[in-house]
Amino acid sequence: MVALARALRPAATNSTFADDVLAGLKATPKRLAAKYFYDAEGSLLFERITELPEYYPTRCEMQILREKGAEIAKLIAPSSALVEFGSGSNKKVRLLLRRAPQLAAYVPVDICGEMVEHEEADLRRDFPKLNIEPVVADICLPFALPPAAAASPRRIGFFPGSTIGNFEPHEAAGFLRNAADILGPGATLIVGADLIKATNILHAAYNDAQGVTAKFNKNLLVRINRELHGNFKLDQFEHHAFFNRERSRIEMHLASKKKQKAKVAGHTIEFRAGETIHTENSYKYSLESLSALARGVGWMPCAHWIDPMGYFSIQAFTLSNAAR
Numbered sequence: 001m002v003a004l005a006r007a008l009r010p011a012a013t014n015s016t017f018a019d020d021v022l023a024g025l026k027a028t029p030k031r032l033a034a035k036y037f038y039d040a041e042g043s044l045l046f047e048r049i050t051e052l053p054e055y056y057p058t059r060c061e062m063q064i065l066r067e068k069g070a071e072i073a074k075l076i077a078p079s080s081a082l083v084e085f086g087s088g089s090n091k092k093v094r095l096l097l098r099r100a101p102q103l104a105a106y107v108p109v110d111i112c113g114e115m116v117e118h119e120e121a122d123l124r125r126d127f128p129k130l131n132i133e134p135v136v137a138d139i140c141l142p143f144a145l146p147p148a149a150a151a152s153p154r155r156i157g158f159f160p161g162s163t164i165g166n167f168e169p170h171e172a173a174g175f176l177r178n179a180a181d182i183l184g185p186g187a188t189l190i191v192g193a194d195l196i197k198a199t200n201i202l203h204a205a206y207n208d209a210q211g212v213t214a215k216f217n218k219n220l221l222v223r224i225n226r227e228l229h230g231n232f233k234l235d236q237f238e239h240h241a242f243f244n245r246e247r248s249r250i251e252m253h254l255a256s257k258k259k260q261k262a263k264v265a266g267h268t269i270e271f272r273a274g275e276t277i278h279t280e281n282s283y284k285y286s287l288e289s290l291s292a293l294a295r296g297v298g299w300m301p302c303a304h305w306i307d308p309m310g311y312f313s314i315q316a317f318t319l320s321n322a323a324r
């Protein structure tokens, strides 16, 4: 059963969603938070992205986990609880769970309740001896761990998928602080982070030939139309994604093809021709830049692994045993 956190702390109530969307669409430049991509349809579209030929991050991260999983699993202390932040389809963590019989509990945490519920039965079937305690929550906010994880002597966090790259650097630092508070003294955190690389490879990964990433991007407007009585015309917006090397990030935008107006929750939003809504950043890190960020909030780098192409990293950090 999905943990009470769902009832106690809804991941995104409709009013939070409405307030954030209206504030973002009235701001200059217009922007929306990437976490809102992940309704049920957005989560399925993301899964399709991970299978695209151009989208190397998932393949590279899975390769590291397949080849180095046993080594990574050695970081998991006996009877500890593994908390996965932004767990999505759980496919990566399975490579760790299979190698970590010493685990007392596994806590998948995601903002998308449908995805968490969808994966739960399969996880229970495949890991019948493991205490599985799903939580629906915003990983950037404090949330309570379910009983078995809270009672375990030590916790290890897992944050794959380069989701850390979707945060502005100060938000990433905030997430790392929150993770430290949730996991507690002596914790370890394993983070999957996409590395800086040639522009053409990055560009292709976010501009796939089948247009799935464009559909994922536009699904945000579909969600606003459905949940906030919006009337965005999807064919009047186009997907733009490019690498901003100066800021070391892929930027994803929805660009208005013409001067137009859209209604959202009773408010009128005006667009100039070519004006964009900035929908996602995907920051690319070096080993050094992520280590520096983590160190700044108390996480000490202890190990890292990189795929043979040098495209993707998995980095491990530890917290001191002293209370924060």
Ligand SMILES: C[S@@+](CC[C@H](N)C(=O)[O-])C[C@H]1O[C@@H](n2cnc3c(N)ncnc32)[C@H](O)[C@@H]1O
Residues within 6 Å of the ligand: 034, 035, 038, 043, 046, 050, 058, 085, 086, 087, 088, 089, 090, 092, 109, 110, 111, 112, 115, 137, 138, 139, 140, 160, 161, 162, 163
């Ligand atoms: C880039 S996908 C990665 C999914 C999966 N971990 C992987 O590696 O393939 C981001 C995941 O994090 C979740 N997510 C994004 N922002 C979140 C937030 N603020 N709180 C909780 N979950 C979030 C999304 O629902 C989605 O499942």
